[in-house]
Amino acid sequence: MTTESEPTPLVAAVDLGGTYTKIGLIDRNATVLAETKVPTKITAGPDGDGGLGTVSWLGDEIAAFVEAEAPRPAQQVVGFGVIVPGIINSESGTVIAAPNIGWYEVEVAGPLTERLGLPGAIGHDVRTAGLAEWQLGAARGSSNLLFVPLGTGIAAAVVVDGRLLEADGYAGELGHTPVPAAGELVCACGGIGCLEIVASAAGVVRNYTRVTNFDRVPSAEEIAASARNGDHAAQSAFELAATALAEAFVIAVTLFGPETIVIGGGLSGAADLLLPRIEQEFDRRLTFQRRPSLIISAFGSQAGMVGAGLLGWNSVPS
């Protein structure tokens, strides 16, 4: 209950990416009230500082945004949540490895708490987006689910028995599950036949351009449009992605037993080209396993920000 004289409490939500960083303010109802997007300052590298500069840059950016967007006495920022792609230990607030940011074994939550004078937490980008879909979005009420955003890469947030799996940051790397449809192709991770080689947005582009020559490489959205217009090569690119996804989902269903799989990320816009084939493969391959329903993300590209807000709110003493 907020009266006119009490400031509205907000948390700062941050989606840190390798290229851009989104910073927003989120209220108790998970509404994003203000948002900005700035280029990420990477300070690691051969002559860099091991990424420490990125931590202080991030603290300054959040502080400046909060200062500009949340004027006292009307609004008061009471916590923060930051999501990061990589292997994240959210309990200790440490990034174990975030290659896109240049962070290896870097403490992030502690220094930000000190800089901002606020409680807060960091989390894995995909797991945190999954938290949003689970607690507030497409999979609300489910105790066993996968959230699988199909973006440049693929990872999964996995909820089993009403708990989001962490395993010190190692759980749910579905994009690096080897699948037959990816054959012996070598992944950016060094692995062989990883799902994301053929089933991420980048993978669909690769599937398409392997068999066709272009002056300009089309986007996954353009390839989806071509597939809908009857372009056979584009249809094949999505069929390969769907087959690979089905193979990985069969594995995940066998091991995690989800009731629901929530598809998110950019490629979820091409669900019409993916889901029928996946359902067909489920018909063929699932036997005693519990068959999950396949649904589309409720928050779309905002799932990460909403989840970062939840991280923030969970850090604020009630």
Added chain:
Amino acid sequence: MTTESEPTPLVAAVDLGGTYTKIGLIDRNATVLAETKVPTKITAGPDGDGGLGTVSWLGDEIAAFVEAEAPRPAQQVVGFGVIVPGIINSESGTVIAAPNIGWYEVEVAGPLTERLGLPGAIGHDVRTAGLAEWQLGAARGSSNLLFVPLGTGIAAAVVVDGRLLEADGYAGELGHTPVPAAGELVCACGGIGCLEIVASAAGVVRNYTRVTNFDRVPSAEEIAASARNGDHAAQSAFELAATALAEAFVIAVTLFGPETIVIGGGLSGAADLLLPRIEQEFDRRLTFQRRPSLIISAFGSQAGMVGAGLLGWNSVPS
């Protein structure tokens, strides 16, 4: 602290199998004090009673064993734990599907509690054996582990973040993960290329007899002995099993992030023929993943009974 005048509390532990059932008494220190093995009475089937007779048979057998083996006032049985192969909902005490016993949607814990006048619980055979290895055995102290018994079939008990995964009984069906080494072979479950087709004890026998003709089908132990004596076909049978296990473990490591994989079951006696190849495949296939240590079960074939005892103790009000 037990004085001479107080009876020693014990729990009845039961390992219900499709052919034989083991019943034992277990003390607070997980020591098995008495044990018997009786043929399982299956009452389901075309003209059967849907397996209800097996429930009452089991109650009678436990009661008779307790009567005979735990004389008052020296000993007192205070609870029971029963492990069952299949899809088990341990929370509701219901067996969803146990094909070997002929149970489909059968309440088990409730009727046994009523018959015996004792608190108790049922659990999945493999998950419960994994509970024993985790809490008292080879993986004590680990928060992220797999327990994988290699027997007639293969399943896994999975602990993530210090919790044993259930997913309403559907979690951890590692034996039915499709792996390239099993090709297009069809599993008893109806699935294609499931791990256990080539990597269970039965699978090793099948791998061997596919390429060799015998008057008498050898056991997995005999094939292991032949492999150690230089029999190339026997060595190939274990190599195929090890390759398939490595493929499944790479998947499980990528999705669950375990620190430890505990190998149990009959084939753990042939670990010398399996582990070197699995480690080699880990060298080749694991990249950013956390590499687990591979260790051998501490309780061997008694892991299930020790786990059933834990189920019993966990049901007893303290």
